[in-house]
Amino acid sequence: MVLLRRVIGDALRARRQGQHRTLREVSTAANVSLGYLSEIERGQKEASSELLAAICDALGARLSELLGEVSSTLSLAEGMEGVLVPVDADAVKSQSKPVDGDVSVSVRRESPLKATLHATRKPHRDVVYAA
Template sequence: MGEILRFPGQQPHRAPEAPEPLWRELVGREIHRERLQRGERLLDVAQRAGVSVQYLSEVERGRKDPSSEMLQAISGALDLGVGELATRAARPQALALAA
């Protein structure tokens, strides 16, 4: 293969930094952490929130981007307000764990 030639003044390519986590991943991790801390099963929380176990599992894994109504139902099932959930998900510790 040939040699890569750079334009004059062009900086060498640096390895990309890890991408910032998506909001749904941060929220999902926090929901998962809270559920485990409370010692509850997916089924328990899903039933109280009025969602399927599969849906709650996908939210916890950051695969689903829940609507504000779904977040309210899920956080309410964990005795949290949506604001509290958002605050916890945005705290520096949550961001560090996601990296």
């Protein structure tokens, strides 16, 4: 099962790392503790909509962009057999599926009820981040 908080955390971490920024820089800008931001990025804590908006603002992104990306990732996961539904214990432990040339998704099944979804999105060339 893919947890929404993990996909949100992965998307936030990817944006932060894509800007070559540290947890400390983003946590200070979003006015959230470094430890709590780290837990959000690792999918261990669920952030409120207000906190997500503050983190997105600190990253120079719109909340709608982040949620759209998360929605796309979950949609891809739903299309991969066995990712969001229980599967046989003898099922394949991991899958990888390139999608649309810009996104690749890999799934690592850790147990019948736990899977880690990792989506990699190539950055668009026309995206410019301000320093």
